[in-house]
Amino acid sequence: MSEAGQNEHTIIGGRYRMIPGVRLEEFDRPHVEAFGAEDLREKDRPLIALVARRGRPVRDDWLRVVRRLDQPGLLRTIEGGVIDPGDGKGRRFAVILERPLGGRVIDWLKTDGQNRDDLELSRLLLRPLIAALKALHDARMAHRAIALDNLYFADLARTRIALGDCLCGPPGEGQPIAFESVERAAALPAGRGEGGPREDFFALGALFAAALARRVPGLESADAAADLMRRRLDRGSYVALTDRARFGTDVGGLLRGLLSDNAEERWGYEEVRAWLDGRRSIGAMHSTRPQAARSFIFKGIEHTNAMSLATALAENWREALRIVIDEKLDGWVARAIGDERRGNMITQAIAAGRVDAGPGGDATLARVLAALDPEGPLRLRHVAVMKDGLGPLIAVAFLDDDRDTRQAMAEILMEGLPMIGLSLVDPNDQTKRRLAQSEMADFMRLRGFVAEPMMGFGLERVLYDLNPTLPCLSPLVADAYPQSVADLLMALDHRARGAGRGTAPVDRHIAAFIATKLSISYAGALRGVVVGGDGEASERLAQLNLLSLAQETQPQVRVPMLARWLVQRLGPVVQSYNGKTTREWMEKELERVAPLGSLNALRAIVDNPERREADNRGMANAQALHAQLSFGIRRLNETRAARRLEAQHFGRQVAAMLGYMILLGVLAALTLGDV
Template structure:
């Protein structure tokens, strides 16, 4: 592999030093994988022949493999240092898009027929990004891409699609479905030939970004296609089967269906005609593919083909015919901003796209009348009337109530679609990834917070029919989100929501964001590195780190978070922070954190104030530098949180206070009774003097009398 790297370096020496826009964090927007091959050649990079050792692999950063790019991620040549056989390549993920933890964990080191082999994954510093990111290592498919970079499709005989494509892809979807997982990256441009002869295809990566993020809009169901790419959600097996149907359509046609249309035009035609009819009216499908494509592209998930129908088709048996594949159309249209809509789902999208102008027909009852008379849908009409009545009870905050009315009206019209509020559009199971995208791409958390605070997801749950364990799970999680958003202190807010919902979200604290800390065990080493260049007055736990610890640590830290609610109480605030970090080190190490310990030691002055005894404080202050050198946060925390010493200090303090009070009382008595004592002394002195004078006079008279007699 090293020789191959040298060869390619010579071949591309004329392009050395060129850096494509996509090779930077945040450059991983959904891409058109059928771009011209010349564009890929321009993305080849040279970094002076350097290579990196990441885990068990050596990655050649100047040897691009554009033929193995997947979605928004770039591929690079790699050697497996533990195996002499086999060819590996590295797929570098975008650090500002969360990866899929569940799939990485499930697929790593597992061979699954129909799915590209994920050999391993690691977090490493990527020099082109100048920061750390997740790198996935795959086994090279032996046959290359089914859709080459020029957009042309390599030949697959339509008679062989069943055995070459459907069977292996069904195997993957069944295996994932048994574990409660979804692929959400089933598309023709993500297919490779598993052998040089092209007998079987395999699916490419599905774990490098949010589910559905790289899917072309035409591949998304009519329910999910209105969501932003980052918020399309994990979905269900039925969503993967729909994507399988579109994949078969693309392979059968030889190009992406509806490729000449814009995304808005695709949405319009799918909503007005239904998915299958939209394809059939614009493209010519081979006769043999009409039945499976029709069944898999059914817009009603209850009627959509499953594995039973696919197996029956593979075996040549007749399957149940697909029932009505289009929504009910109204006899007359409902106009919004000059455009006519005939179905409820199309109208929902029209309302979302014309947020301000849609308020008038909603408020004056025009939409309610259209639902009742045009569609004969009394249930939706009643729900719309109820929403209007709630607007009348809104009180002073009329504007907010009107915005909630529009959002609820969209859900009344399209209850299975995304939650849409102003510019926010995400499926409920895609909220976490949507929040992550907004926070890391400049929009911020406000849109998400507004949706949660206004309780719009609760209305979505109320519009779902029947019982679904997944909906129940999402509803339980949503209740926690409302509580977190309502709490304003560190460890809560949108930060807590983010790390709770997105398992593979790296910590976004500015202190350690570049270190790509995904697991709690990575936190303290990252802070140890950050401590080398930190200001003296900075705290090692901010809102992001507090929320990250609260969601990733096995131990309950709610007590520490409560203590952090009042930063003005320096004693409790500093003790809470030291306690949290000490618990993390106790659970996950490492044992020696000298930089972080010295950082914490500089901030321990408020915590030392917990002791009343001057001598004890001086002893603790003397011990702090000694323990800091040992790099053990647990010992530092125990030093200021020794319960026996604290009780003894408190007892001595109480005794000292009592003694001081008694002495002060005596002094007060002495000082306050001085004049009375002086008057009494004067009287006693006078009495003593009078008594003494009398006695002396009596003695003198007696002596004179005796002298006179004798």
């Protein structure tokens, strides 16, 4: 790629340029690569470009919110957009931020930060960060990327601490499990979900605890992370994350409030600000999840809360269903936990489902676990996902071509697992009840999408419905990163240059993307578009119809190459007409209008109901005339045969008579001769 071309494709917002040749690896994070950047108007302005790695969904729907914020506790997000870094991996999302001149806080903590006491660290870290979080939360957004490796000194003097980017990846995916609330830490990283202020303040508490200890627990290995998770489930996050840490009572009270596993009791902005202002209250002593009156023993380990047991059962999927049935889990929930509604729901799930191995048994166990731990992730085989994490995890499953996860996600929706926890909300809390009913309606709609097999629906439709800014993932256009119908049409027009007649311009992703953007929410609206009769002609006409429908919403977009691609594939449609004159006219008209780039014009030629009716009527008339002529010919042939038989009969009679007369004549001559 030439320098000019590279410049053109690496400019964001018409003003800021990402510099592909300047890698800043010290600012890389999971799924994010850092590069140099420049302001084309202010060349000396210190900037950095963060580029999302290919294959990860991003949170670009929040770009406008973040860009408006000017908070000391946040690195300023200047601009964002889609660029092509020129590495051959296609277009990707990138953001331009102010460059943190003082480096990462985690590096400072290991050197100069060793001499700071707990209260000094709390003032340095917490004051700017809680103000930044409040600004985000007031805008109804959670940061969800609060970690020591995403915390920087914005200035060279290292007086201002600021959080880094939160857009270039799924919420919570890059977090160590120590920085996620216990429910979300139990989910797959990409399925941890958007969360809200409570999740951000938990991460803030974990960050402060890690800063005090100068280490992040659970990062040493996968076994260390699993052990940390077990201790959190057993003893609570506060105890597990501050184990062996030495700090004063005041700081302990702050951490107890922030690291509470009871989200309702967890501290937020007001409590932390009060603490920083000297009103040193102490977080709730009972900061763990509700404990059972007696433990449930599974594989020799005592479990005293529902989430601990649900996690252990999910980790031992094949033997869990037998244990659930044999050990009377429903009775334990009803009596030891004291929740009869949940116990009854578990009883009903077991009674209504299959209890053997295989998909039927998997669904039963999944419903049991959803009722056992309604605040935790939805679990099915290897998948654990929060309800608000379904969209990102489905996106990752498609991007990674992970068919097992896609199948599990489809089953989660088809089995109605999200509705189980929602049905267990307190019926006396009207606000929660209304919220649950709204969410249930949304999940019912998604289940309807999955259940519909036609193009435009299925899990692909759920993908684009839950990820509204995700580009179309069709292999035909993925490198172009199309995020709108106009982008998609132009990407297909470009793709048409190298497409052969054997390549279809519409697949399940393109159909679902268009259906989502056009807000087509029920199959009937598309049935006449993407489903025609049987055969090749109907399939190709359906592809034209769908793309034409998309172009009707973007009349300014002309796609001559795509039109030509479609014309090359419309042969079977043209041949489905009966009249030779009609076919010849259509072929000439298609060639004439293709350069205009109007798909509706193509559609008007080959899918005109009046022309089709006239063609059918002409065919019917021709068939009737043919039948009439055939009948006439048959009658004529039959008449000729009858006349031939009559002539033969008459001829024989005449011949006989002539023969008789000749015979008489001969006899008469002989007689007269004798006389």
